[in-house]
Amino acid sequence: METSPRRITGQGLALMASSERRPRFMSAVLETCAQHGEYTSLLLPGGWSACVKCEHAAEAAATAAAQASWQAELRTRAWEARLGRAxxxxxxxxxxxxxxxxxxxxxxxxxxxxxxxxxxxxxxxxxxxxxxxxxxxxxxxxxxxxxxxxxxxxxxxxxxxxxxxxxxxxxxxxxxxxxxxxxxxxxxxxxxxxxxxxxxxxxxxxxxxxxxxxxxxxxxxxxxxxxxxxxxxxxxxxxxxxxxxxxxxxxxxxxxxxxxxxxxxxxxxxxx
Structure with a gap:
């Protein structure tokens, strides 16, 4: 049975190209983030690190979303308490x-x-x-x-x-x-x-x-x-x-x- 060819996205090609540019003996290389420009990528146990600024932005967004969700929960609880007491x-x-x-x-x-x-x-x-x-x-x-x-x-x-x-x-x-x-x-x-x-x-x-x-x-x-x-x-x-x-x-x-x-x-x- 014939298998379909593997699709490689532009991002995947960029990662492959980036990996090919990184010599195995190096533990840090300069990379370019489309949003924040050049950054230093470190070789970690799980692989090469991504843009630190992007990671911080993602963490901040996740924290803000969690806080908004908690505030909404508090408002709901306060409303239910007031409605119950009414x-x-x-x-x-x-x-x-x-x-x-x-x-x-x-x-x-x-x-x-x-x-x-x-x-x-x-x-x-x-x-x-x-x-x-x-x-x-x-x-x-x-x-x-x-x-x-x-x-x-x-x-x-x-x-x-x-x-x-x-x-x-x-x-x-x-x-x-x-x-x-x-x-x-x-x-x-x-x-x-x-x-x-x-x-x-x-x-x-x-x-x-x-x-x-x-x-x-x-x-x-x-x-x-x-x-x-x-x-x-x-x-x-x-x-x-x-x-x-x-x-x-x-x-x-x-x-x-x-x-x-x-x-x-x-x-x-x-x-x-």
Missing amino acids: AIPERFSDRRLGTYVPTCDEAERALRMVTRYADNFAAVRKAGACLILCGDVGTGKTHLAVGVAHVVLEQGGQAVFTSVMRAVRSVKETYAKGNPKTEAQAIADLVEPDLLILDEVGVQHGSDTEKLVLFEIINGRYEAGRPTIVISNLAIKLLEEYLGARAFDRLREGGGQLVVCDWESYRSRRAA
Whole structure:
């Protein structure tokens, strides 16, 4: 059977020619690198050495690539940690401001207000300006709030989503015997994030203890200058009564905004 002739590349011919020029008794010869010019090639156990500058450049490129890969890994880990701590419910995890579809002029105005709040979060964070989303069920209040949370997370901040019931429960659990966490520490965990979203405010008539805990959270964030987004199905007056005048005033102070969502429910439209 006939074999195909061996193909010799230009580089291979150059190496062969170079080898032929190198006497066996020599341990160093001058070679020419197409990029860096003349260099001294040394006879090593593995063969003649290549251009030192090329080797250094290759090593530097490999080091830079490894560092870039590691930095990307660190960013991914940090993002996953922030996203995990955000505790956004699975049902709403994909909600973004860009995917919110307003169905009326009022909803479009609400989207503009919330988007402006998110886009200027650095100033919002500095002022500690809060946002109240209240009104009918099914109008997309949670969608808008979670959309803001994603903007904060993407900017490198920490946002946390919780219902009032879960927030109060996390504090009350510290009362149990043997729990190493104190009530103050549980409240501090909710005061610390750059943005806290409190959902289902006023869903049930809470006890005095629950309302006191809620005030401690809102007041703690107010004193620390950290923004809070409150989501409630209550009308404004009823929400103020539920929270109490002091807590409600703290949410409105420092440029706090109120967005009333009183248009037709999205879920009602889909059902129809």
